[in-house]
Amino acid sequence: MEFIRGNLLNVFTEEIYSAEVGFENGLISCVKPVDGNFKTLILPGFIDSHIHIESSMICPSRFAEAVVPHGTTSVIADPHEIANVMGLNGINYMLNDASSVPLKMFLTVPSCVPATKFETAGGIITSEDIDTLLKRPEFVGLGEVMNFPGVIGQDPEVIEKLEVAHVNNKPIDGHAPMLSGAELCNYAAAGISTDHESTTPSEALEKRRLGMKIMMREGSSAKNLKALAVVGGDFIVSDDKDPEDLVEGHVDNMLLKAIEYGIDPVKAIKMVTLNPAEHYQLNTGSLVPGKAADMVIVDDIEKLNVKNVYIDGKLVSKNGSLNFKVNPLKLQGTFKSSPKKPSDFNLTSDSPKTVRVIEIIEDQLITNKQTADLDIQDGNLMADLENDVLKIAVVERYGNNKMTNGFIKGFNLKNGAIASSVAHDSHNIIVIGTNSKDMAKAVNTVITNNGGLSVVSNGGITDLKLPIAGLMSDRTAEDVAKDLTILKQLVNDMGSTLSSPFMTLSFLALLVIPNLKISDMGLFDVEKFEFVNIVLDD
Ligand SMILES: Nc1ncnc2[nH]cnc12
Numbered sequence: 001m002e003f004i005r006g007n008l009l010n011v012f013t014e015e016i017y018s019a020e021v022g023f024e025n026g027l028i029s030c031v032k033p034v035d036g037n038f039k040t041l042i043l044p045g046f047i048d049s050h051i052h053i054e055s056s057m058i059c060p061s062r063f064a065e066a067v068v069p070h071g072t073t074s075v076i077a078d079p080h081e082i083a084n085v086m087g088l089n090g091i092n093y094m095l096n097d098a099s100s101v102p103l104k105m106f107l108t109v110p111s112c113v114p115a116t117k118f119e120t121a122g123g124i125i126t127s128e129d130i131d132t133l134l135k136r137p138e139f140v141g142l143g144e145v146m147n148f149p150g151v152i153g154q155d156p157e158v159i160e161k162l163e164v165a166h167v168n169n170k171p172i173d174g175h176a177p178m179l180s181g182a183e184l185c186n187y188a189a190a191g192i193s194t195d196h197e198s199t200t201p202s203e204a205l206e207k208r209r210l211g212m213k214i215m216m217r218e219g220s221s222a223k224n225l226k227a228l229a230v231v232g233g234d235f236i237v238s239d240d241k242d243p244e245d246l247v248e249g250h251v252d253n254m255l256l257k258a259i260e261y262g263i264d265p266v267k268a269i270k271m272v273t274l275n276p277a278e279h280y281q282l283n284t285g286s287l288v289p290g291k292a293a294d295m296v297i298v299d300d301i302e303k304l305n306v307k308n309v310y311i312d313g314k315l316v317s318k319n320g321s322l323n324f325k326v327n328p329l330k331l332q333g334t335f336k337s338s339p340k341k342p343s344d345f346n347l348t349s350d351s352p353k354t355v356r357v358i359e360i361i362e363d364q365l366i367t368n369k370q371t372a373d374l375d376i377q378d379g380n381l382m383a384d385l386e387n388d389v390l391k392i393a394v395v396e397r398y399g400n401n402k403m404t405n406g407f408i409k410g411f412n413l414k415n416g417a418i419a420s421s422v423a424h425d426s427h428n429i430i431v432i433g434t435n436s437k438d439m440a441k442a443v444n445t446v447i448t449n450n451g452g453l454s455v456v457s458n459g460g461i462t463d464l465k466l467p468i469a470g471l472m473s474d475r476t477a478e479d480v481a482k483d484l485t486i487l488k489q490l491v492n493d494m495g496s497t498l499s500s501p502f503m504t505l506s507f508l509a510l511l512v513i514p515n516l517k518i519s520d521m522g523l524f525d526v527e528k529f530e531f532v533n534i535v536l537d538d
Pocket residue numbers: 052055144146175239240365424425510512
């Protein structure tokens with residue numbers, strides 16, 4: 001048996017006292033108070049209970065390399081990104097790559113692949129698949145049920161998936177942005193027990209009052225922790241973290257933000273340890289006999305400063321340096337798209353028109369519905385750079401050659417184009433730009449690279465390859481973060497002021513988050529849950 005001594009946070013009694021923790025065969029065997037005034041604090045290993053690892057643009061083993069030194073010992077990941085690209089094979093890739101590192105990656109089974117019937121995806125997860133996977137211990141719940149109209153409208157396919165989760169006695173994660181009143185009651189009554197999409201205190205409070213567990217999100221694009229701190233919640237999650245953020249920290253940084261926003265440190269630590277462990281029935285999350293010896297040694301509860309990290313009783317990180325090797329699993333390319341011509345990005349018109357425009361909101365996944373009066377040139381509707389109305393398009397990448405053109409406000413580009421094959425949740429290629437020629441160049445670069453990001457500015461092309469399903473790299477978080485920083489700087493030089501332009505870009509195709517979004521099949525009004533014309537009164 002091994003022992004460590006220090007000040008211990010007991011997450012059940014919320015006390016901190018000097019203690020000795022004994023552990024063997026990966027489990028805590030005994031914990032007892034001892035005399036002594038120690039300099040370090042022993043905490044249960046941190047759990048990020050809702051994350052899409054793919055959004056970090058690195059594969060699970062590289063993700064583990066980045067987060068374990070920050071005290072993360074478990075994540076609950078929803079692999080619906082790679083499942084949308086390549087179905088069950090994608091989920092198996094995530095499990096196989098994660099099996100090579102000590103980080104515990106539990107999964108929720110994606111409930112919405114494809115996310116809606118209004119987009120083309122590369123994979124499908126059926127109720128039968130959900131039933132099979134939920135019987136395996138590494139699948140701890142049904143993933144976020146984003147098709148909230150389908151729940152409220154009792155869509156048989158959606159209801160069947162919920163039934164399968166209930167039969168397997170596994171919790172169901174929610175996704176209910178701005179849902180309220182009778183519709184929210186209907187959604188909660190379906191047995192959906194968590195939500196991570198609240199953006200205002202009143203929204204979170206209404207869900208808490210209905211018994212839903214609130215995941216307070218502090219991601220790279222959606223930052224809701226500060227707004228929701230006043231109401232409080234049950235978990236603190238990242239949902240989506242870009243590589244630059246990951247290089248700075250993970251759950252430790254979210255805890256520091258929670259404390260900065262006035263959340264009691266002990267309550268905050270329980271939101272990333274005991275609370276998710278109890279909700280998803282994980283054998284970790286507290287330092288008591290029989291639980292996994294997943295432990296984080298920090299300086300103190302206010303500043304943290306992660307020192308040593310143990311997973312199943314093994315020292316996996318010491319003062320920030322990793323104690324395990326990383327050997328990422330490669331995956332062959334999955335793109336079936338033919339190169340595009342500049343004319344593919346034109347919207348023809350015989351006269352000036354009033355058009356619908358997607359307006360982004362900094363640090364939010366929701367968008368506003370706007371309109372703009374656009375002129376024509378050579379029979380095509382023109383972007384209006386003066387008023388920041390740019391062109392946007394989604395190019396389908398699974399071999400059906402579909403695409404939609406539209407208009408976007410909020411990126412402020414004054415030249416060029418940017419493109420990405422990270423475009424939630426079907427991950428077709430999304431591109432915005434000031435002109436069709438640069439948009440075609442940016443999209444064709446992504447296709448040639450079998451996935452990734454590209455920036456075309458003043459005729460030059462800069463790219464970041466994401467060869468794993470067009471979503472992830474097998475390089476380190478630092479290397480990917482460096483390339484992403486260069487791309488972001490280029491986008492800033494082109495006129496954007498966004499902190500995470502590619503993360504913001506990646507959510508413009510997410511049809512399950514209000515209010516106006518775009519897929520390879522058309523412009524989508526999320527409130528009406530239907531396609532709308534680009535030109536008003538068409
Ligand atoms: N917040 C979110 N909701 C739905 N799908 C997502 N994919 C990544 N983040 C998501």
